Amino acid sequence: MNDPHLLIDIHDGIGWITVNRPVQLNALNAEILHALRAAMESLGANAEVRVVVLTGAGEKAFIAGADIRAMQAMDAEAARAFCRLGHACMSNIAALPKPVIAMVNGFALGGGLETALACDWIVAVEHAQFGLPEVTLGLFPGFGGTQRLRHAVGKARAMELIFTGRRLTAREAHAWGLVNTVVPAAELRNTVLDVARAIMANSPAAIRLAKRALLQGLNMGLSDGLHYEEEQFPKCFERDDCVEGLTAFVEKRRPVFTGK
Numbered sequence: 170m171n172d173p174h175l176l177i178d179i180h181d182g183i184g185w186i187t188v189n190r191p192v193q194l195n196a197l198n199a200e201i202l203h204a205l206r207a208a209m210e211s212l213g214a215n216a217e218v219r220v221v222v223l224t225g226a227g228e229k230a231f232i233a234g235a236d237i238r239a240m241q242a243m244d245a246e247a248a249r250a251f252c253r254l255g256h257a258c259m260s261n262i263a264a265l266p267k268p269v270i271a272m273v274n275g276f277a278l279g280g281g282l283e284t285a286l287a288c289d290w291i292v293a294v295e296h297a298q299f300g301l302p303e304v305t306l307g308l309f310p311g312f313g314g315t316q317r318l319r320h321a322v323g324k325a326r327a328m329e330l331i332f333t334g335r336r337l338t339a340r341e342a343h344a345w346g347l348v349n350t351v352v353p354a355a356e357l358r359n360t361v362l363d364v365a366r367a368i369m370a371n372s373p374a375a376i377r378l379a380k381r382a383l384l385q386g387l388n389m390g391l392s393d394g395l396h397y398e399e400e401q402f403p404k405c406f407e408r409d410d411c412v413e414g415l416t417a418f419v420e421k422r423r424p425v426f427t428g429k
């Protein structure tokens with residue numbers, strides 16, 4: 170996990186992960202993807218961490234995609250391994266049993282947008298740009314973009330972005346429902362902190378169960394999804410957080426959640 174291209178910092182319940190390769194606009198190579206997987210696993214298992222924030226170093230890019238120079242040297246077999254690694258990494262992010270916020274501080278292109286799409290929440294700076302330009306390189310999105318973008322914005326808009334490779338401004342991405350909030354650069358970090366604190370006021374156990382139900386439901390039809398919710402909902406009642414939340418309401422006090 171000691172990759173200089175990935176910085177990890179834990180502060181007040183928040184695990185900050187920064188892709189730190191600003192000269193190459195934080196392009197993702199295999200080493201960074203391995204380090205990102207390890208970081209997610211470690212922060213996922215760390216009870217101190219309630220929310221994870223993923224961002225890119227510098228002011229220009231969140232992540233400008235998979236490393237194009239590295240891909241130039243790949244044959245089909247190497248490309249399969251790279252695609253698999255990217256999928257494993259994005260699945261690690263999506264399956265983390267705590268919320269992951271993408272703090273998009275600039276370009277989120279190709280594998281960069283696919284990384285943001287694996288996160289649960291996107292806060293973007295005003296100058297951020299979003300797109301899947303893979304077809305301009307003779308590729309198509311291979312870190313989950315063909316699936317997660319469709320889930321996020323629907324088929325028509327996913328086709329539009331993937332077929333044209335065009336970039337959306339942060340405001341357009343917000344209007345498309347891809348991004349939760351757009352803010353000026355000076356407000357980016359504080360906005361993310363506000364989001365993280367709002368989440369951290371609530372039951373980690375309930376959020377963990379809710380996230381799983383929501384994401385599992387994406388793989389199912391409505392009736393199977395509702396059935397899954399019905400299976401999972403009673404699990405709240407086996408958690409201390411539920412007893413605390415219900416009791417605190419009745420006692421007219423703020424709950425103190427432990428996540429258990």
Ligand code: HXC
Binds near residue numbers: 192196235309311
């Ligand atoms: C490797 C990259 C890179 C990338 C930028 N750089 N993006 N290197 N891989 N994805 C490097 C540039 O080569 C350059 O290095 C330096 O970062 C600065 O970039 P510039 O192009 O000089 O900056 P600018 O003119 O401001 O343009 C910014 C940009 C452009 C619009 C973001 O860099 C760009 O189009 N990047 C590629 C975006 C892209 O196509 N992403 C999708 C990749 S495919 P040097 O050394 O030349 O100065 C992908 C597939 C995922 O993500 C799935 C795989 C299985």
